[in-house]
Amino acid sequence: MSDQSKCESCGVHNRKGNLIKLGIALDKIDYVVALAGNPNTGKSTVFNNLTGLRQHTGNWPGKTVTRAVGGLSFGDKQYKLVDLPGTYSLLSTSTEEEIARDFILFGRPDVTVIVVDATRLERNLNLVLQILEITNHAVLCLNLMDEAKRNHIEIDVRSLSKSLGIPVIPTAARQKTGMYDLISAIEEVATGKYIGAPHRVRSMSSKLNHAIEMLSQKLAEEFPGLPNVNWIALRLLEGDQRIIEAVQTRELESFGKALAIHE
Amino acid sequence: MNVKNKEDSILSLANKLRWEVGVDFHDLVIESIYRDASRIARKTVVLKGGKSTYNFDRKLDRILTSPWLGFPIMFLLLAVVFWVTVAGANYPSQLLSALLLNTVHPLLKNFAEGIGVPWWLSGGLVDGAYLSMAWVVSVMLPPMAIFFPLFTLLEDLGYLPRVAFNMDSLFRKAGAHGKQALTLSMGFGCNAAGVIAARIIDSPRERLIAIITNNFSLCNGRWPTQILIATLFIGGAVPAYWAGIVSAGAVVGVAVLGIIFSLAVSWVLSKSILRGEPSAFSLELPPYRPPRILQTLYTSLIDRTIFVLWRAVIFAAPAGVIIWLVANIHVGHSSLAGYFIQWTNPLGLLFGLNGVILLAYIIAIPANEIVIPTILMLTVVTAGLTGVGEGAGVIFQLDTIGDTKKILEAGGWTLMTGINLMLFSLLHNPCSTTIYTIYKETNSLKWTLVSTFLPLAIAFTVCFFVAQLWRLIVL
Numbered sequence: 001m002s003d004q005s006k007c008e009s010c011g012v013h014n015r016k017g018n019l020i021k022l023g024i025a026l027d028k029i030d031y032v033v034a035l036a037g038n039p040n041t042g043k044s045t046v047f048n049n050l051t052g053l054r055q056h057t058g059n060w061p062g063k064t065v066t067r068a069v070g071g072l073s074f075g076d077k078q079y080k081l082v083d084l085p086g087t088y089s090l091l092s093t094s095t096e097e098e099i100a101r102d103f104i105l106f107g108r109p110d111v112t113v114i115v116v117d118a119t120r121l122e123r124n125l126n127l128v129l130q131i132l133e134i135t136n137h138a139v140l141c142l143n144l145m146d147e148a149k150r151n152h153i154e155i156d157v158r159s160l161s162k163s164l165g166i167p168v169i170p171t172a173a174r175q176k177t178g179m180y181d182l183i184s185a186i187e188e189v190a191t192g193k194y195i196g197a198p199h200r201v202r203s204m205s206s207k208l209n210h211a212i213e214m215l216s217q218k219l220a221e222e223f224p225g226l227p228n229v230n231w232i233a234l235r236l237l238e239g240d241q242r243i244i245e246a247v248q249t250r251e252l253e254s255f256g257k258a259l260a261i262h263e
Numbered sequence: 264m265n266v267k268n269k270e271d272s273i274l275s276l277a278n279k280l281r282w283e284v285g286v287d288f289h290d291l292v293i294e295s296i297y298r299d300a301s302r303i304a305r306k307t308v309v310l311k312g313g314k315s316t317y318n319f320d321r322k323l324d325r326i327l328t329s330p331w332l333g334f335p336i337m338f339l340l341l342a343v344v345f346w347v348t349v350a351g352a353n354y355p356s357q358l359l360s361a362l363l364l365n366t367v368h369p370l371l372k373n374f375a376e377g378i379g380v381p382w383w384l385s386g387g388l389v390d391g392a393y394l395s396m397a398w399v400v401s402v403m404l405p406p407m408a409i410f411f412p413l414f415t416l417l418e419d420l421g422y423l424p425r426v427a428f429n430m431d432s433l434f435r436k437a438g439a440h441g442k443q444a445l446t447l448s449m450g451f452g453c454n455a456a457g458v459i460a461a462r463i464i465d466s467p468r469e470r471l472i473a474i475i476t477n478n479f480s481l482c483n484g485r486w487p488t489q490i491l492i493a494t495l496f497i498g499g500a501v502p503a504y505w506a507g508i509v510s511a512g513a514v515v516g517v518a519v520l521g522i523i524f525s526l527a528v529s530w531v532l533s534k535s536i537l538r539g540e541p542s543a544f545s546l547e548l549p550p551y552r553p554p555r556i557l558q559t560l561y562t563s564l565i566d567r568t569i570f571v572l573w574r575a576v577i578f579a580a581p582a583g584v585i586i587w588l589v590a591n592i593h594v595g596h597s598s599l600a601g602y603f604i605q606w607t608n609p610l611g612l613l614f615g616l617n618g619v620i621l622l623a624y625i626i627a628i629p630a631n632e633i634v635i636p637t638i639l640m641l642t643v644v645t646a647g648l649t650g651v652g653e654g655a656g657v658i659f660q661l662d663t664i665g666d667t668k669k670i671l672e673a674g675g676w677t678l679m680t681g682i683n684l685m686l687f688s689l690l691h692n693p694c695s696t697t698i699y700t701i702y703k704e705t706n707s708l709k710w711t712l713v714s715t716f717l718p719l720a721i722a723f724t725v726c727f728f729v730a731q732l733w734r735l736i737v738l
Contacts (some may be wrong), residue, residue: 040549089292121305121549129296147550152311160307174555199303201295209287211280218273236277238289247270 019183021052022071022078031190033229034107036100036131037115039086039125042143044068045173046115047083050183054126073184079190082109083185090130091238098242105134105228106252110190113182115141118148118155118170128164130196138166139185146172165197223252264391282731320550328548333429340422341518344413346511349490352405359401363511368394368493386591387584398636399575403487406509407571410486411563416453419554423448427546435541437526439535440469442546443476447525451482454693455700457482462704468539472529474701475714478693479516479525483571484632488688489514491635495668496681513685521536521689524721571632574696578630585626586640600641614723615683619674624691631694638684639667642674679733683726690722 012135045051051070068083084100091097104112112135116124122140132138142155161168167185171178188194202209215233219226226232230250235243246252326332362464371393375385378657426448431441442464450457457477465471488508498510512561589600597605604618611617623637671680692715693701703713 039547121308122301125300126296126306129299147552154309154311156307158311161301163303163306166421174552193659201292201297205284205288207293208284211284215273215277215280218276222269222273233277234292237281237284238449239277239281244274247273250270 012160018073018075018238019050019180020073021050022073028078028079031186032080032107033186033190034103034109034112035081035083035115036104036127037086037141038117038127040122041086041115041117041124042173043086043115046113046141046143046179046182046219047081049173049176049179051081059241060095068240068248072125072183074187077187077190079186082107087127088236089127090134101134104131105231106246109135110137111186113141113186114138115143118142118144119151119153121155126210129199129201132166133200134163134231136196136198137189138196138198139182139189140164140166140168140177142168142170143173145170145178146175164199167194167196199234208237223250226252277530306471309672315700323658324548327422327425328428333425336427337426338515338519340417342511342515344410344417345490345514346507347413348406348410348486349511349514350507351409352490352626353494354404355408358403359404360397360521363397364394367699368397376458383591387587389588390694391583392580392584393583395579395633395636395640396576398639399579399633402491402636403575403632404568404572406487406490407568408564410483411452411568412560415559415563416556419552419559419623421551423550424546424548426431428548428721433526434529437530438539438541439526439529440464440541441473443469443473443525443529446477446664447480447522450477450482452483454478454480454697456549458697458700458704466539466542468533468537469542471705471710472532472537472706475532475710475717476525476528478697478718479521479528479690481521481689482631482694484575484630484694485634485688486514487632488635489685491667492681492685493517495671496676496678500678515691517685520686524690528717528721546639559601575630575632578627579633580634582626582629582633582637583640586637589622590641603642613730614687614726615679616687616726617675617680620680620684620687624687629695630705634688637706639670640731642670653685679737681728682733683729686729687722689720690725692722693715 035047037043047068047070050072052072053068053070070081070083072079072081082103082104087097087100089097090101090104103109112131114128114131116205118129140160142157142160145155148155155170157168157170168190169178169182169185171182173179185194189196212230212233215236216229219229219233219236223229232243236247265580311639326369327336368389371389372385375389393738423445427444427577432449434441434443443461445463446457446460449460454477457480458474461470461473461477464473493510493513494506497513498506501509533541586600589603590598594602600622603622606618607621608618611619611621619638619641623634623641627637692698698711698715701714705711705714
């Protein structure tokens, strides 16, 4: 402990903006950060790097089955980090996808960090675009850059960031590189220094767009202040049982707050 | 208009619009997402020339998941892991037991006598609690410290999903979910972890099958039992230079038998009380990644080995006290343990076991990993051995593994007892932690009871038939 405090008073450490890993010791929470992404992209490794916890990591998809929670302090703010189970999409209804989707949608994290595998960017982007449909506050963690390099894959980070409308941070979590940039980007989005304009998928069908618009209007009337109305409208059109229930029980308005405060 | 109607009107509007937009709109949405994703990826990803490691991965996968080589390689890897564990654990186990049992125990005993602790207190604490903890540490620590890092290396490398891939068709034929291969692999570490991992299976029916059959994955708590008994009775039955290979082979055999039981019980369940068709799923084979040796060593030692060992030690202490008590509380001319063992011995023998094993099994219900130490202690305290230990309730000074065998043989053990104990330890009900986890995961008393008693019934049935057949053939 004393070694650490020596570190903290030293100039080199301060230059690093004071990333303090809090493990599970969280006394106050300024921001809630969700970690989402495809299975086996290294979410848990990123989580462990940032919180100092040792959530079990392993090279197989589906390892994280529940939400893991940890904390970190950066600058003078405290962050609660939630490691979500890996999912390929948010559109079907498996348990993991529901956990991840419910949290991003109703838990209203201040920042959603989407961890992607740089060597499989195109496939990973499908989930990224779906997440960007339901949140404005996201950071892309372009992980496994070391593997990408080994595979001779180069990624134009600036152009990717421009296309997606969110910060993109290249990392290699297993080697602990890029973590400082990542937490800085998280801070910028959380504090509102960086205001993203996330890419939104435009549907090709005007009929569909019209239907979504009508339903969204009705939803917005009934649940004022509800974020992601368009997305919820789309899910209702698809007959998503979970969302239908949330409308019937008016969970839409209360569920979010409860999730954000507890846990 | 009341509130309820407003919500319903939203839903009915949704229903109406759903018909208007047409049935293919889900595909439309997905298509739009894929189109955008592919456009962005094209714009930002540049593939430089040069050899990609994908090719290497694909070549490796072609071998590791090939229909012909997949299974032999799997068994070979498993055998190598066990052989390294068996061969490597022997010497440190002896060192530890020499230190903890032969050096520290007399010191503690003398110290207790020196400060005038009453005999029953020093008996219960030093000869009971301390000794059983020392046994657990010396029997369990070395194999775990070798096995866990090896297993974690395979996991880190990305081998587990290949195992799942190989076994998928088998599980499908058994009416279970292919991902059950993953929960089964996790079960080799710890059944409670395997039961939790079953959450990756969506269908409740298939998840229940995975939970109920996870018990047949030989968990690390039972490895030491298997390894020790295999070394003593099976390795001991062949020439010394074969002993290592043969005993490792026997342990692999038991583990494979566990997988077979997993499949067979899954099949029976899916044809009876959990009827249904296996559901489809996609499994991504992740790239092979060079494992981080140091980190693997650290996490597997600290997180797994020490964690599991600590749990065993905590359960071992009170068990030790109980063992000492039942061996030292005399009613008439025999101890409580003596009565129980005498009383259950015929029953035990019917199943190819004996009264000591049954009593040890009951005492060790909280934690499977202390079965072997309990058996050894009980055998010594009840067999009335001379020359080993210092009388009732005390056991120590076992310098070599051969001494352990002598004790067991003096207690009436044969090769068949050894084999039956290995089978019983593989098949019997899960430990208390796992049972509790099953209850939490299923939230159902019924399925918890099924998961507990079904394996127990299977264990007794199998042991019974093995014992009867053995007697028919050998005698």
